[in-house]
Amino acid sequence: MNGLAVQQVKYLYYATKRLITMGSRLPLVVILGSTGSGKTKLSLELAKKFGGEVIGADSMQIYKGLDIITAKATKDEQLIAPHHMIDVLEPHETCTVVEYRNNVLKLIDELLNENKLPVVVGGTNYYIEALLWKILVESENAKKHDQPGVLPNNDHEMPSEELHKKLKSLDPSMAKRLHPNNKRKIIRALEVYYQKGKKLSELYDEQKSSFGGSKSGGGLRYSNAIVLWVNCDQETLDKRLDDRVDAMLKNGLLDELLSFHKIFNEHRLKTGEEMDYTKGIFQSIGFKEFHTYLMLKEDERQTPEGQKQLEQGVQQLKMVTRRYAKKQKRWVRNRFLGRKDRQVPPVYELDSTDVSKWNENVTVPAFEIVESYIAGVKCVREPLPVRELGSTPNSEDETHFCEACERVFIGEHQWRGHLRSQKHRRRLNALGKGKGVAA
Template identity: 65%
Template sequence: MALRLPLVVILGATGSGKTKLSLELARKFKGEIISADSMQVYKGLDIITAKATKEEQSVALHHLIDILEPHESFTVVEYRNSALKIIDNLIKRNKLPIIVGGTNYYIESLLWKILIEEPGDHVKAPPSRYLDHELPSEELHKKLKLLDPEMARRLHPNNKRKILRSLEVLHQKGKQHSRILDEQRSAEGASATGGPLRFPNAVILKLDCEKEILDQRLNQRVDKMIEDGLLHELANFHKQYNESRIKNSEIPDYTKGVFQSIGFKEFHSYLTLPEDEKNTEKGHQELAKCIEQLKLVTRRYAKKQNKWTRNRFLGRRDREVPPMYGLDVSDLSKWEEKVTQPAIEIIQSFINGSECNHLPLPMEPVATSVPNSLDNTHFCDVCDRIFVGEVQWKEHLGSNRHRKRLLKLK
């Protein structure tokens, strides 16, 4: 029987053991690893972004790690285009592609045909004044409303990044963003979110861990980062990229590039203390606060990742989802039995085209408040707020805050 290599995707919350499993599978199947982490594409901050160590990277070739300078921008479209070239090359060389990461937008962009191709320059474009990035978000939204009212209806007026993206698509492709998305959804196998599956033989391995155990591991992980030199890493990075801006009274921007990374902005108050204050009681207290804040946001991020996986993969009613197999990582003493061996057996069954002894997780449709590109915006004139999507809108109408304001007005 001819071998057919699947596309292997390892999903799981931060700290669940994705790197460990990816290395085991790469070693077993002579595969290569493609990072799907939006922070690991940047150079620097190796500890806080939990990159595979140099020793771990020597086990198997890793792609899309350390490819950008900290200040550079990198869109999900750019990631997708880079990753697809690597996947195609690996399959041609009969190498197993293993996608690993916690940035689900990146993973979705590979699994489904959901994003518009890079705009071409051979079409007539609207005047460039519509692409003034310095304009306030509301002004840009008004322009979009004139040029592509359907897309404007789907976007919150404060979502400047997506508004600009729609204007750029219109400017560079000469066609409304909403129209392109509608055409994409009309393809066979497509859904409300976008186009059909890109890889019919993809398989997803989802690492599951009991919440209390994962929270404890994440706290310990932060402590280990401190032991491994996190403060030194942050201090050097701050000195190289942030210190001069602060001296010039510029506000540090934690919304772009690797500066968005969880763990950098949380230490801002400590990093900006004068050196002679860091070893004082005040400095120690500030550092303790930063460490606790990092633990808190890390736990929240893990919860958000798990929720996203449920909503966008197991909870979807309207699109084809690759089989997803749950692997319980709660008991590390049973890793081989509960994680490594089942994962190997699942992948081997895909390669051989044989029946798999493990059952995929059942689909569990859920009502999600995660907006998609078909959602309408709703304006509440009572609360003077805008909501995207029916779920968020209904939740707001039933909220105590809305009811109290409504009663007050009456």
């Protein structure tokens, strides 16, 4: 046994000894990371080591079915430790972030009271933020499934841009923060206005003030929360994700999608619903990418054109998955490490680039970090520093409309970047507005 290994054994021994004498102080463990980075593997290791339970924070894994495309823990893996918030809803049901938050907060409290380690794992940003920070305004219909809320004159059927104009007249401050195409959030703001008779922007301001938060959100909900960020070199992760898509295909991805698509279409035809890839589990990566192929008749799928559509779907799935992984990585950097104006839990980076060194780079450090918090001793590992990244987009950034390019941009960061872009300048020249005119 080398010197480092001896040191680690001693550390765990004394930390455990102190734990026994001082009593347990369990933290809330949140595992973050891009898809394919190894979050599920680490969650199982931690739950098994510390007698904890896994809580899913994935807006697609919460639905029943589509186990392959949503990359759920397998049935055998779920036997290693109790799992929650996985396979909870039927595909046609909905779950708001408020509903998710309320259910999981209760679950976390129950686990902590039973002296069981809660291990939250997933990559759905707004689920994670709703748990960690005291944000979100409760609405009267928060506990109702498939209810459109309280909007007059069937406003739910109005185009997004029309709804945005309506919000602008009622709550201009909130309208400035939302993209005109973000129909879900626009409707949410309007619902709050009609239900509570108060602007959502005002409620957010009151909430942040009450909870001691910042312009980025309310204060931390759990003082003993820790974040384990399973991070992987991007080039390595891209290759890993491409390989994972290929493995999914070998493991029956197409049969899963075709079967699910057939069942849903039968239900859709009976109820007269239109195909909508913006709701529920149908938002999952994989449906839109294979839409053309899935709509083909069985004999058409075997034709050269059918195989062409299949290959295009595969390549689209790989591209979208890589893009999503990068988005998840940016989110951690921006929301956890790039803002000094908000309270953030300590974030510890674990390098999963080299899978042959998983135990050395991920498992052992994670065990040490969690053990130190349980025992109340200083951790030998240092969390990542929080630094101001400048104008990072956030929920309070205002929208800007470029009349020349007819595009909307959220936040000063995007807006200034657009104004400096060659595409914008070419558009101005084409319109004859001259050099230096913004819009």
